[in-house]
Amino acid sequence: MQEIYEWFRWLNEATGINLTIVYDSYDRERMIDGFVNTIYLSLVCLGFSVIIGIVGAWLQGSPLKWTRRLVNGYIQLFRNTPPLVQMYFFFFALGSLMPRVENEWGIMEPILSNWHWAILSLSFFAGSFNVEIFRSGIEAVPKATVEAAEALGYNRLQTYVYVVLPLALRVCLPALNNNLVNLVKTTTLAYAIAVPEMLYVANQIWSDSLNVPEMMTFLLFAYVLLVGLLVMVMNKWERSMRLPGFGA
Amino acid sequence: MAKRHDVYGTTDLPVLLPAAERLNRQAAAERVLGAPKLRLRAWHGLALAAVIVLWTSFVWAQADGAGNEQQESVISAIWRWLPVLLGGFVFNIAISFLSMGIGTVAGTLLGIMQISQVWPVRGSSWLVTQFFRNAPWLVLLFFCMFLLPFEFTVFGVTIPFPDWIKAVIGLALPVMANVSEIVRGAIQSIPSGQWEAAHSLAFSRWQILSQIILPQCVKRMLPPWMNLYAILTMATVLASVVGVGEVMTLTQRVLAAENRPEFLVPFYGFVMLLFFAYCYPIARTTQKLELRYAVKQ
């Protein structure tokens, strides 16, 4: 590894291409942290958005009119407004209403950090799409197929686990993948409320090391590769999950 | 009696219900577009307005209860700042117009290149399209903001390159990539019979494309293109993150100057209402065009 670091140091001296994130251990660790944070943010929000989607889809089937209206209102609101405005709204407007607590150094700080707000707002953003996706997925499994499973002795839970969910997942997968790819791209917005994900960290590094072009190019390629890889894996998964003989 | 259900063929039985087809059609459309579809309804605007009004009266009542009538009401504050906010919003619209124009021209060329018979052209245009489709909008915006020069000189004339022009280019890049996919998708959706018929009439490839295929594509491309424009308009608020003085930036400055936390909700609500008022007619027209097209098909 030491030789690689030396080569990049040499590259800086010889050409001025200053990739501190390779040879400078401090910058390197910051960048790795940023990358890990982006992945972490994406995964946590994915998890929460799936939960929101499942709960929302379930609530949408509620017999109470106002419960259904509430869920619909949530979907409409988060689908049709810019996610950046959502994040600002969560962080500044709702954040200002939250109580403050004393931290371990005796300083008063908000009960929810910028991390929490980023996770909340991104999860609700992605979740609003998941509600409709999951509902359509479950609706897409015909009652007759469920009946066939019951006639074969499956109980309710088994019917769900072995028949309804595998079929619903296949139906949902393309839409879910769109949503996931979109979510990973949207995590960059957390920059606006100072969550140290890749974009934010890159900004810190170029402010300290004055290597804007290198960092900017690195960042762009890092994201394109990350999202490109995700798209590729997802497409592959989708193809393997496609129901043979039905549709394109 | 004993008549068979002729609607069912042998293998294309409805194994999955229409909900599945709807979802998959939507997912496919959104994949081409590279963004979720906007579905604006009239009541969204009414709900936003209601939130502002309710909040305002709530703040009013509280101020009344506290007995300090000196404080300005929310409505009059919005009214006072209206010229500033509207000016900012017009700036957003201007950015969206320019980005859409540049993105559409570049994207159409890129899309046509994607169906070229010369593989290096096809391959490179595909690569460019995928590259800018996969990059987050905000990162592209940063990229242009920091890497484009603030001015450059052609034939001795120095052209300044202010931040907002950089933002226009930064937003035009993802628009270009998405338009490229829309164009490619539309061209490929035209039945191959059209090509064959035109070839047999001795049209050249370029003639077929420009005189027969593309005119047919325009109708198909219009709804996704308009939807993309609405999405772009909403994305212009991203420019506030890199410091362009558009409506979001100005709102935050106004809020900082006023320093009244209770103004947050109505001011953000007002900004959203502005965007809604602008995007709603576009979204409605898009839906109507889609419907009309779906019926004719």
Add this chain to the structure above:
Amino acid sequence: MPSSSNAAAARHADANWTPDQPIVAIRNVHKSFGDFEVLRGITFDVMKGDVICIIGASGSGKSTLLRCINALVPIDSGSIKVEGQEVHQPNLNTLALRKKVGMVFQQFNLFPHKTALQNIMMAPVQVLKQDKDAVRERARRLLAKVRLEGKEDAYPGELSGGQQQRVAIARSLAMNPDVMLFDEVTSALDPETVNEVLLTIRELAEEGMTCMLVTHEMGFAREVADHMYFTDRGIIVEHGPPQEFFANPKDERTKAFLGQIL
């Protein structure tokens, strides 16, 4: 198979039932959907090894009756006993019932995400928890029995309607049922594939499987049935051995229906 004796023991949960008693005994069954009374007092017996065919106009309650027998649809009043076990009771062992009663549907209802072989294996492995290798062996034999050797790895979407329906029959047989219910199994098929499915059912009947068919294939019914039932608006109007039933119908409604169809 070591489990077969256990299975046989479990199957005859009602100790009083002997094979010379009706395998399915239906007594005065009523069923309404909302205001609409689909079944208005149905009574008949099916003996082991019998093949019975139920015919009647659409909406006369035939399909509902079959669904009541394996408790897919609850009944409002009356009694249905399968091998002496009451179906219409709150603490019914549904699994035991559905092991005894196999059902084949008009729309096949195969699971589209599984291959033909997997469709047959699913329930025995996942529900009955039987040994996977043994089940696979049996599933292959069943596929061969319905003349679909070589289609093990085909997905439902890649099979014709007739082939799918035969997989569905094999899937039901994999549970080793004592009674098979066929609900208009050829109605959704192309004419040219109807016969391959009927042939499979005929072979089953000849092997001594107890079969209850709801069908519109009158020629087929005449050949395979031991007993014909004609339902009209929720009651059995007429029944009898097929020769007599077709040659010499007594009730006006039966005459009208047969006249329309033949």
